[in-house]
Amino acid sequence: MIFMKTDLEQNRDLSAQIAKAIRDAIITGEMNTDDRLPSEAELADQFNVSRSTVREALKRLAAQNLIRTRRGATGGAFVHRLSYAEAYADHITTSTLLLSMNAVDFETACEARFALERACAPLSATRRSPDHLATMRAEVHRQSQPGLSDEGFCDSDVAFHRALVDGAANPVLSYQLAGAVEAMQPLMNMITFTARSREAIIAFHTRITDALEAHDADGVDTALSELARYTLGLGQKAMAARAAHRR
Amino acid sequence: MIFMKTDLEQNRDLSAQIAKAIRDAIITGEMNTDDRLPSEAELADQFNVSRSTVREALKRLAAQNLIRTRRGATGGAFVHRLSYAEAYADHITTSTLLLSMNAVDFETACEARFALERACAPLSATRRSPDHLATMRAEVHRQSQPGLSDEGFCDSDVAFHRALVDGAANPVLSYQLAGAVEAMQPLMNMITFTARSREAIIAFHTRITDALEAHDADGVDTALSELARYTLGLGQKAMAARAAHRR
DNA sequence: ACAAACCCAATTGTCTGACAAATGATTTTT
DNA sequence: AAAAATCATTTGTCAGACAATTGGGTTTGT
Numbered sequence: 001m002i003f004m005k006t007d008l009e010q011n012r013d014l015s016a017q018i019a020k021a022i023r024d025a026i027i028t029g030e031m032n033t034d035d036r037l038p039s040e041a042e043l044a045d046q047f048n049v050s051r052s053t054v055r056e057a058l059k060r061l062a063a064q065n066l067i068r069t070r071r072g073a074t075g076g077a078f079v080h081r082l083s084y085a086e087a088y089a090d091h092i093t094t095s096t097l098l099l100s101m102n103a104v105d106f107e108t109a110c111e112a113r114f115a116l117e118r119a120c121a122p123l124s125a126t127r128r129s130p131d132h133l134a135t136m137r138a139e140v141h142r143q144s145q146p147g148l149s150d151e152g153f154c155d156s157d158v159a160f161h162r163a164l165v166d167g168a169a170n171p172v173l174s175y176q177l178a179g180a181v182e183a184m185q186p187l188m189n190m191i192t193f194t195a196r197s198r199e200a201i202i203a204f205h206t207r208i209t210d211a212l213e214a215h216d217a218d219g220v221d222t223a224l225s226e227l228a229r230y231t232l233g234l235g236q237k238a239m240a241a242r243a244a245h246r247r
Numbered sequence: 248m249i250f251m252k253t254d255l256e257q258n259r260d261l262s263a264q265i266a267k268a269i270r271d272a273i274i275t276g277e278m279n280t281d282d283r284l285p286s287e288a289e290l291a292d293q294f295n296v297s298r299s300t301v302r303e304a305l306k307r308l309a310a311q312n313l314i315r316t317r318r319g320a321t322g323g324a325f326v327h328r329l330s331y332a333e334a335y336a337d338h339i340t341t342s343t344l345l346l347s348m349n350a351v352d353f354e355t356a357c358e359a360r361f362a363l364e365r366a367c368a369p370l371s372a373t374r375r376s377p378d379h380l381a382t383m384r385a386e387v388h389r390q391s392q393p394g395l396s397d398e399g400f401c402d403s404d405v406a407f408h409r410a411l412v413d414g415a416a417n418p419v420l421s422y423q424l425a426g427a428v429e430a431m432q433p434l435m436n437m438i439t440f441t442a443r444s445r446e447a448i449i450a451f452h453t454r455i456t457d458a459l460e461a462h463d464a465d466g467v468d469t470a471l472s473e474l475a476r477y478t479l480g481l482g483q484k485a486m487a488a489r490a491a492h493r494r
Numbered sequence: 495a496c497a498a499a500c501c502c503a504a505t506t507g508t509c510t511g512a513c514a515a516a517t518g519a520t521t522t523t524t
Numbered sequence: 525a526a527a528a529a530t531c532a533t534t535t536g537t538c539a540g541a542c543a544a545t546t547g548g549g550t551t552t553g554t
């Protein structure tokens with residue numbers, strides 16, 4: 001792979017332009033996974049800039065998981081195969097940040113989350129493995145522990161719903177939904193769960209798991225939509241309480 | 248905001264560690280939108296590293312749209328409010344790359360896309376604005392132009408489905424789905440559309456738009472699931488043809 | 495011949511110091 | 525008072541140096 005100075009405008013922000021040139025080469029498939037980029041010194045020559053500028057460009061790409069670097073004689077920067085696990089993690093932090101920075105309200109996030117989960121339900125009812133069921137049962141059990149903190153309850157809730165989504169055995173679906181499910185957590189964390197509401201949620205979770213075990217897609221869907229309504233109510237109550245408290 | 252050397256391990260990859268320290272400060276809300284970070288020189292002092300190292304860290308954050316920098320006396324690095332538009336763009340390129348790098352098959356992507364779209368359908372049937380309908384009609388019209396290339400047809404297809412999703416008037420939903428809808432495009436582009444199949448798809452699109460206009464959620468859902476089945480068939484035929492050709 | 499120790503070259507990681515360019519604030523001039 | 529010049533601060537870029545890592549080759553010991 002050879003880059004040329006001509007790939008750059010004469011303007012400014014060279015490191016961003018260089019990053020873009022290399023990124024394009026990766027995205028368009030001009031470079032393939034595990035291909036090695038030219039060394040920093042070579043890139044500096046090709047783009048006719050200093051090594052520091054090249055390095056800043058490479059750091060940008062590394063931050064996006066597009067390349068990995070290794071030191072040493074056979075080292076260098078290599079095109080990195082973006083794995084689901086890495087993409088998941090990024091997607092979740094970005095989604096969370098996006099929601100918090102744009103002050104998305106509880107209703108909107110809740111609606112999105114349950115709408116998407118319900119989309120997985122039929123597939124999950126067909127394909128869920130014993131592993132998924134076991135995870136869900138375990139989380140339900142964890143949720144019924146008396147000493148569990150509100151945060152722990154939310155953690156478990158997220159884990160439960162992730163298992164439900166993963167049950168659809170479609171990685172694309174899991175990936176896209178991870179953002180919606182996990183990004184809800186900070187909003188859920190603002191709710192104080194009473195023993196009463198925990199009980200209700202656990203009952204929904206049990207119903208969902210049972211229906212899933214019985215391959216009963218309709219049952220899952222019904223329970224999910226009722227849970228959605230219930231969660232929405234909880235959230236609205238919590239928001240109202242907050243608003244009153246702030247008065 | 249003051250950072251300390253103690254935030255770093257003594258190990259390696261200082262610029263990554265510094266980036267992480269600052270990123271955490273942003274994500275946890277320790278720093279707010281439009282807050283100014285210390286200058287590069289100050290950060291270098293605080294972390295006890297050179298300015299180049301700090302700069303590499305800042306470039307990492309800039310690549311993730313977490314900060315923006317301005318030159319000049321009142322310049323510096325500022326915490327950036329992540330906008331939907333920016334997040335969309337990143338999400339789409341990442342999704343596309345993830346699918347292509349992991350060789351996701353047509354069935355999986357197709358299933359995910361339509362499952363998610365069907366999740367929006369009821370909401371969209373309730374809330375779609377005249378604007379959304381107009382966009383969809385316009386795209387359908389574009390799709391029926393005789394001279395349209397296969398790629399143009401796919402473009403229009405994506406635009407149509409995006410309008411459908413956006414009709415749900417839930418930005419969280421739109422954001423999460425953007426990845427699934429757009430990332431399908433490269434896979435769709437591998438299909439050669441016959442006049443016959445274009446006609447069929449346009450008919451589905453018309454049915455969907457009509458149902459949406461009539462606020463008929465069930466009609467949208469039915470048409471969408473039939474379109475899903477049809478698209479899947481097209482894709483499988485195309486993949487089979489490819490496999491035969493490669494033989 | 496084989497293994498261990500050593501050395502070597504390539505490459506990234508970090509540091510230092512310098513200057514250019516942008517940019518808002520300040521001061522001077524008109 | 526308005527315009528122009530100057531200044532101080534900050535990011536952007538460059539050049540050169542050295543440290544650290546790492547795989548490959550070379551020598552040496554047996």
